[in-house]
Amino acid sequence: MNRPAKDRLYQHIAQVAQAIGNSHRLELLDLLVQAPHSVEQLALAGGMSLANASQHLQRLKHAGLVVGERLGTTIRYRLADPIVARLWIELRTVALSQLADVERALDEYRPQRQQFPTITPAALQAGMMRGDTLLLDVRPPEEFNAGYLPGAISIPLDTLPTRLTELPTDALIVTYCRGPLCVYADEALAQVIARGRRGARLEEGVAEWQLAGYSIERLAA
């Protein structure tokens, strides 16, 4: 058995794990799961400097996890392959399951998450088939445009206050956003319920939805 060749093999594989072994790069991947983003957008959304974001993107690119394409003066980064989304979801699932600190940190970040009802994908689909459930996608519009759950209506969180009166009073309002690590759907739901509507949150975002075997819709290009 070739010990040096075996060591090199594991070292190469470890490179991918090293690429995702940083909190900023994980957040960048989480953003890219929703839609392609420019460096500027990623730096802003991830709360890091432009140079820092760019450096982290080079690390992710070098590990084959993202690719960038130039569009004029901007470079649009996206996931290199859907299996990268799967790896991120798997990592997050293991972290949540195996480390109590992750669950605690999630409660601190999403303090409202135990206060409202949740709904499963299957129950959501049944409700939408019956016609008594309304599904709201409260992500930014570029993320909705990149792909959304079937039947979802886009009401970005920042526009919700002026649009609450549009919501029917006799339906169950279901909100979703980027997935389990996102608070947008919690905040939207709080407003919906405060306004007297019945509501629930879907924990899954588009990536979790697809990983569970359901399909998404996409606007015509």
Add this chain to the structure above:
Amino acid sequence: MNRPAKDRLYQHIAQVAQAIGNSHRLELLDLLVQAPHSVEQLALAGGMSLANASQHLQRLKHAGLVVGERLGTTIRYRLADPIVARLWIELRTVALSQLADVERALDEYRPQRQQFPTITPAALQAGMMRGDTLLLDVRPPEEFNAGYLPGAISIPLDTLPTRLTELPTDALIVTYCRGPLCVYADEALAQVIARGRRGARLEEGVAEWQLAGYSIERLAA
């Protein structure tokens, strides 16, 4: 949006990725996927010092990926949960798919892997149903005892030379070992084919087999 809480959340999740961001720790996980091992066994199989192996195991334990239980003077380590095996397989799959260097390193470690036929799990099962296929598990006996593919016979690689005459001449001999990063099945297959038998390798080990939805057998305790 609570920026500090969000940062902490991603930092906690990154801890798990950091834990697997080292080649030695990946090899330890790969070994533990097959069966629980003592620190001494792991250090030997992984080509590292006892103290180093122990340190890496502490890192994996702290990330919730392995657990240890004392049995007399030895501590037997095992995966904390099957989802850890899934994470390892997912990471490896991404690495093989996204980095050409990983494929090259695998070729260097397994130089014979393109020379022999392979067989899919479905074709293997069909052949065993027909009764014209013999499945050999060439891992060490403790790993076979921890769980093996249904219908497999255990012939550890080091005992194969003295047992080749036992093999039927009219069946397809299929070998498997720890999975895609293991050479045991290649070396066994070379001997089987050199002795004039028809042979093929199954790339999947027990973890890949289970992840694909098939069940394994286990000897009564």
Add this chain to the structure above:
DNA sequence: ATAGTACTCAATTGATTTATTGAATATTCA
């Protein structure tokens, strides 16, 4: 109680990673 075995821990050293800063590069527009 002591010796043997297995394992862990702490300190040290050298290597690697990360964020910042300022310069450099690429593209577009007037």
Add this chain to the structure above:
DNA sequence: TGAATATTCAATAAATCAATTGAGTACTAT
């Protein structure tokens, strides 16, 4: 051609990681 915008790169300092060494701990057998 030059200015503006977007992005990357290189150098630096601080923080973190990994392997080794030697000491310490836990368990077992005599």
